[in-house]
Amino acid sequence: MIKLPIRHPQTQELFAYWSSLKPGNGKAPFWSDFSPAKIVKLLPNILVMEVKETTLPIRLFGTGLVETLGRDATGQDYYDFVPIEMHAEQREHMGKVVSTPACAVSYSKLIVEREGKEIGLLSESIHMPMSGDDSRITRIVSMNSIIGEGGQSYVVDIEGRTKEDLILERFLLPA
Secondary structure: OOOOOOOOHHHHHHHHHHHHHOOEOOEOOEHHHOOHHHHHHHHHHEEEEEOOOOOOEEEEEOHHHHHHHOOOOOOOEHHHHOOHHHHHHHHHHHHHHHHOOEEEEEEEEEEEEEOOEEEEEEEEEEEEEEEOOOOOEEEEEEEEEEOOHHHOOOEEOOOOOOHHHOEEEEEEEEO
């Protein structure tokens, strides 16, 4: 098994499930093999995006994500949540998930408002391609987990930081 830079136990569990579905030969698992019933406890932090030519419409946005971000993003474009100055980089990154295909693990800071103050949460994200019956990537299953030391969420005041500071690191692994 590949040793990944995955820190959060739930992210590890979702990756293990996705890996168990892989048909092999560098191809992504089939969406038809994905069973939410096998990962029920992870569903609150999962989002599913449909792969379109220039957009990634969000088809499922878990209740845990709604709670963390304070809004439901179902039906919206994933890129609408990316700062405009980072669109090109993020499109290239997600394009690699689709075209390689590859599983991407990244760490970034999410800006959320809590008690009238903007704060940053350290988020571990995983993006896993899923193919349709024709083996073309049609969906991306993602999970965002808030991580920190000793099981506590890593929360930091982001005052004075630029949006360029928000993406911390990325890893891209072949399917």
